[in-house]
Amino acid sequence: MKTKRILVVDNEEYIQEVTKICLETTTAWEVLTASSGKECIKLAELEKPDVILLDVMMPDMDGITTFEKLQANPITKSIPVILLTAKIQSSDYHRYTELGIKDAIAKPFNPIELANQIATVLGWSV
Numbered sequence: 001m002k003t004k005r006i007l008v009v010d011n012e013e014y015i016q017e018v019t020k021i022c023l024e025t026t027t028a029w030e031v032l033t034a035s036s037g038k039e040c041i042k043l044a045e046l047e048k049p050d051v052i053l054l055d056v057m058m059p060d061m062d063g064i065t066t067f068e069k070l071q072a073n074p075i076t077k078s079i080p081v082i083l084l085t086a087k088i089q090s091s092d093y094h095r096y097t098e099l100g101i102k103d104a105i106a107k108p109f110n111p112i113e114l115a116n117q118i119a120t121v122l123g124w125s126v
Helices: 013-026 037-047 063-072 090-099 114-122
Strands: 005-009 030-034 051-055 081-085 103-106
Touching: 005 013, 005 037, 013 030, 013 114, 030 037, 037 051, 037 063, 051 063, 051 114, 063 081, 063 090, 090 103, 103 114
Parallel strands: 005 030, 005 051, 051 081, 081 103
Antiparallel strands: none
């Protein structure tokens, strides 16, 4: 079975580190990280991850703009995106699903449960 590849995009380095450590220690997944929307798009084109965990609030290019650029690119359009966000309201959640975002996970997240949350959304086994 092919190892799943996860791209974690967050401008806060400690969020990248915590996410990477918790996913790599609880699964056999390979975790890549990016610090900006621009870096996310480049890495997604190059590495073609199985899913992108994308922070909503980032400087320069926010998560929604990054998602829209990923969707407009034929190389990255089919990569599922799960948002990581400090604020999820039902109106935001509804808008995210209308855009085609797979799900949204609230920050702070439970590191022990994160892999299961991702797997459940995508129908993967952990």
